[in-house]
Amino acid sequence: MTKVAIYDSGVGGLSIFQEIVATNQSLRSIFVSDNQAYPYGTKPEAELLRRVLNVSDAICDQYQPDVLVLACNTASTVCLPKLRQRLSLPVVGVVPAIKPAASVSQTKNIGLLATPATVHRAYTDELIADFASHCTVTKVGSKELVDMAEAKLAGQAPDMALLKNILQPFIDQPGLDTLVLACTHFPLLKQEIAAVLSQSGVNATLIDSGSAIASRVLALVSEAGKQTQLVQQNQQTEYTSNAGHIAAFTDKASLNDDIQKNVLNMGFTNIEALSV
Numbered sequence: 001m002t003k004v005a006i007y008d009s010g011v012g013g014l015s016i017f018q019e020i021v022a023t024n025q026s027l028r029s030i031f032v033s034d035n036q037a038y039p040y041g042t043k044p045e046a047e048l049l050r051r052v053l054n055v056s057d058a059i060c061d062q063y064q065p066d067v068l069v070l071a072c073n074t075a076s077t078v079c080l081p082k083l084r085q086r087l088s089l090p091v092v093g094v095v096p097a098i099k100p101a102a103s104v105s106q107t108k109n110i111g112l113l114a115t116p117a118t119v120h121r122a123y124t125d126e127l128i129a130d131f132a133s134h135c136t137v138t139k140v141g142s143k144e145l146v147d148m149a150e151a152k153l154a155g156q157a158p159d160m161a162l163l164k165n166i167l168q169p170f171i172d173q174p175g176l177d178t179l180v181l182a183c184t185h186f187p188l189l190k191q192e193i194a195a196v197l198s199q200s201g202v203n204a205t206l207i208d209s210g211s212a213i214a215s216r217v218l219a220l221v222s223e224a225g226k227q228t229q230l231v232q233q234n235q236q237t238e239y240t241s242n243a244g245h246i247a248a249f250t251d252k253a254s255l256n257d258d259i260q261k262n263v264l265n266m267g268f269t270n271i272e273a274l275s276v
C-alpha cells in the first residue's frame, strides 16, 4: 500500500490530511507534527531550513514514505528547492493560493491570511507579482491565529473577539470578496473565520490549497503505487507498525488527552513519537 507522509509544525497538517484521505481512500497516511519546534512562523529562515531537513530525514528513516507532503506554507515558501534536491521521493509543497484567489475574485480585492513569516517571504511577493498584480492584496500575518487552531484541537473554544481583532484589516477593506487561508492551520478555524466576516458584513469566499494538494497527491500516488508493487515483488518491505493512519509527534509526551482523542477521532489508529 502506498504511504504518504504529511508534515507540518503542528496540527495544521491535519487539514491537509483530511483533504488527502477524502480523495484517496486507499492509502496509508503518516501525519507528522513537529510540535517540539512549533511554531515555524516566527523562525528565521536558516534555522527553519535546518529543522525541516532534519525532520524530513527522520520521517524518511522511520516510515519510508512514497510521497512527502510539506503541509506548511511557512516551510514550503522557503525549503522546497533544498528538500527536493536532498530527497529522492516526490515532495509536494503547500504555498499560498494567490493564483486561484486572483482568478475567482470579482472585485479584484483579495486578502492573504498567513503566518508572520509567510506574509514577508520573497516567494509570496513573487506569487502576488506573477498572478495578482491587477489586484489589491491586503496581507495579515498572525501567530495568535495559529495558536488558536492548536488550542481548538486541544479542546479550547476560539476567542471570537480576538479573532475579530485579527481579521479587522479585512473587515476595513471595502470590496474585499476573497480571502486566502495561507496557513494550513487556518482551515481548522474556517467556520469561525466565516462567521466573524459575515457578522461584520464581509461577504468573502475563503480559499485554501487543500483540494489542489489532494489532487496532486492522487496523481503521484498512482505513479508511486506502480513502483512500490515492482519493489515488493523483489523484497518484502518492512513497516514499523501494522496500523492504518499514523499520527507521529516529535514531542509526544506533551500531548494532552483532548488532542489525542481528537486525533484518534479523525481516523488515526496509532499515535507515535518521532525522534529527530
Ligand code: DGL
Binding pocket: 008, 009, 010, 012, 013, 038, 039, 040, 041, 042, 071, 072, 073, 074, 075, 115, 118, 146, 182, 183, 184, 185
Ligand atoms: N501550518 C503552518 C503554515 O502553513 C505554520 C504554523 C506555524 O507557524 O508553525 O504556514
